[in-house]
Amino acid sequence: MPELPEVEITTRRLDAALHGAAVESALATGLNVMKTFEPPLESLEGSAVASVKRIGKMPVVGFSGEVSLLIHLMSAGRLQVFEKPGSPRDRSSRLLVRLDDGRELRLREFGTRQRAWAKLLPSGAVRDDEMVATLGPEAWPAPPLPRLAELINQPRHLHPLLRDQRAIAGIGRSWVDEILWEAKLSPFKRGSELAPSEAEALRRGLHVLGDAIDHYEEVIGETVPDKLPMPLKVHRRAGEDCPRCGATIQAIHFKDYVMCYCPEEQTGGRVLKDRRLSRLLK
């Protein structure tokens, strides 16, 4: 779930909290959480946190000694700093970086699946990592219009296209609904079918990501909570009134996500088939 705005506020807060903190020890508690073995995680001992940044949806914790932890939170990971070390029995923990002031930077993952991962890399090699090198440009600040138009000029539906990190980085299942609603575009419109004015509307729609970061800056204190107060207008609001035109927000349920849209403004008044509903009615 954490997308560009959520990871951005997380890394900003962690950067402020951890800058200069010395590492006492580092330990991977999750199965297969570390995708690299050289340099070993133990080599972080005695180094200090130099920076916490973000690339796309991935936090990057830089340490003195020019090594960086590249982290992929997947759908249920959280990177947080705690005042005290956690219990060894905490089944959500995946990676622990103990600091010599008693605090702990902890990668946790909710749910039963262990999918979040980390790589410890020489800092200069982060850009060349396959997960980073294959990313499209950042979705916020929005790429210039000609660049965006070029990126989305693909015969794919906008909903999966905008979530494809190789096309554009940072957007996931929540913010894609908001961006398309802002732009008044159908999630099923193909990228290659956009008129120039629609591509422009899409680019303007990306400002919801920046607005969300501004919102988080205002409402989130030093510590980022497990559940962020996401300023969503249509995503997960099926059945509610569209805040712009008053039509009923509709949803289409997929296996592990929900797509929400305003039929009045995005699909020419058409309510698209909800596969889940049509299965139930068979």
Ligand SMILES: [Zn+2]
């Ligand atoms: Zn509407």
